[in-house]
Amino acid sequence: MSKPVTVTLEFSGGLETVFNNIKSRKVTIPAPEDGKTLDMGYVVKYLADNLLKGNRDMFVLADKIRPGILVLINDADWELEGEEEYEPKDGDSLLFVSTLHGG
Amino acid sequence: MLLPNPRLCARCLTARPVVLRPKTQERLCKPCFLLAFETEIHETIISTNIFTRGEKIAIGASGGKDSTVLASVLKTLNERYDYGVEFVLLSIDEGIKGYRDDSLETVKRNAQQYEMELLIVGYEELYGGWTMDKVVGQIGKKGNCTYCGVFRRQALDRGAELLGIKHVVTGHNADDIAETVFMNLLRGDLPRLHRCAHITTASSTSPIKRSKPLKYAYEKEIVLYAHHKKLDYFSTECIYSPEAFRGSARALIKNLEKIRPSSILDVVKSGEAFAAMTGDIGPPAAEEEGEGGCGSTRSGGGSMAAEERRLRNKEKIVTRGKANQKGARKRNEQKLGSCVRCGYLTSQELCKACVLLDGLNKTVPRVEVELEGLKTITDGVQRVDLHMDEIKRAAAAI
Structure with missing residues (x-):
């Protein structure tokens, strides 16, 4: 059974516009009610369900992170950290940055 | 043989890797990634010979990630490798409140940060008061990208002319080019398919050449470069441009990248291979150059304009296709002159911008x-x- 974790969330690259213009915020993610693991897959769905205020498709497609959005865990590409299976720890910094907006 | 430790950077073998490179699957630490990214752009510049010592070059700058990274990297490389060229920032103000006015503030900061001269040319001054806000007020949101694409192309040329510059570089990246290759393929547009992957395009209707030094750079790496170098850029979407066709092409390549990261570069290479395979047939009819267009490469109005023209002029295009088969001779016969109203290079009496303006005014x-x-x-x-x-x-x- 997972415990809640407190992480620093950051949104940039235009993604902040669907998250109420949050650029950076400390957020406590509650443990999943079904007793499952609190991993990044769960965090993404939790954010989409609870924090997202705009167009959901800008962030997730079928509850998975939309291709073209980069996720950095403590400044490292989440692909190096196990992506959805990474289990965030207290104090982790999670950055979601869109590459899909205008250049 | 010792396998590299996946917890350490593949190059320096000491630091923690933070980037997984989509091209090579290399795991690199921050300094090694920044250097690798810059060095690849340098290699592109050197192998394609796009710069000439002493040349003054305008960087088409929107304040977005691509052109900001382009300006930063070019400044770094010009100093590191002594290209001996001078860079100037050239921005277009389409006159879209809440979109371009904010991003232009970013460009102004960039001009200071990179110590580059900045020229902003506005649709309002160039086109008799017709900002995009006013154009949209007149014609509605649908089809406005046609106007913006034609206006921007000419505005960049006019800005360059004002600066006495004959070469503009833009921030088009590998993802943009892959997208355009797909779009041209889906439309059956062979003339553009040939040209869209070229690093430098010169058009028969423009005295200014355009180059894309970031054509092999992944969008992912551009964003990561901007992030790790803490560059000051502005992200927003043009409020008038949904551009569904490019959007779908974009989604397609992003999905492909997820499954096979090399896909994007492979599509760019395919575009180059098409050009090599069929021989370069050169630009098609005058003023048909419509690749990219938008200051934000994402919402490229030019391509939408091209799509619309295509629908309108289906018959003409069939004729052009035949002309192309006969060879380049026919195309060269096209007479180029100056627009009787504004003097811009055109094959018609009036240039495209003046035709559109006539429509708006009348x-x-x-x-x-x-x-x-x-x-x-x-x-x-x-x-x-x-x-x-x-x-x-x-x-x-x-």
Whole structure:
């Protein structure tokens, strides 16, 4: 059974516009009610369900992170950290940055 | 043989990797990634010979991630490798409140950060007061990208001319080019398919050449470069441009990248291979150059314009296709002159921008004419003529 974790969330690259213009915020993610693991897959769905205020498709497609959005865990590409299976720890910094907006 | 430790950078073998490179699957630490990214752009510049010592070059700058990274990297490389070129920032103000005015503030900061001269040319001054806000007020949101694409192309040329510059570099990246390759393939547009992957394009209707030094750079790496170098850029979407076709092409390549990261570069290489395979047939009809267009490469109005022209001029295009088969001779016969009104290079009496401006100044959109009927007649003599035309045409149709 997972415990809640407190992480620093950051949104940039235009993604902040669907998250109420949050650029950076400390957020406590509650443990999943079904007793499952609190991993990044769960965090993404939790954010989409609870924090997202705009167009959901800008962030997730079928509850998975939309291709073209980069996720950095403590400044490292989440692909190096196990992506959805990474289990965030207290104090982790999670950055979601869109590459899909205008250049 | 010792396998590299996946917890350490593949190059320096000491630091923690933070980037997984989509091209090579290399795991690199921050300094090694920044250097690798810059070095690849340098290699592109050197192998394609796009810069000439002593040359003054304008960087098409929107304040977005691509052009900001381009300006930063070019400054770094010009100093590191002594290209001996001078860079200037050139920005277009389309006159879109809440979109371009904010991003232009970013460009102004960039000009200070990179110690580059900055010129902003506006649609308002160039096109007799017609900002995109006003254009959209007149014609509506649908089809406005056609205007923006034509106007921007000419505005960049005019800005370059004002600066006495013959070469503009833009921030088009590998993802943009892969997208364009797909779009041209899906449209069956072979002339553009040939040219869209070229690093430098010169058009018969423009004295200014355009280059894309980031053509092999992944969008992912551009964003990561901007992030790790803490560059100051602005992200927003043009409020007038949904551009569904490019959007779908974009989604397609992003999905492909997820499954096979090399896909994007492979598509760019395919674009180059098409050009090599069929021989470069050069630019098609004058003023048909429509690749990219938008200051934000994402919402490229030019491609939408091209799509619309294509739909309108289907017959013409068939003819052009035949002409192409006969070879380049035919195309060269096309007479190039100056627009009788503004002097811009064109094969017609009026350049495309002036034709569009004529439309804006003289008429109201067709839909409105039909809906508002008699009201327009009172609006002025020219409008009466046009209105009568509409009525005649409508009568003929019945």
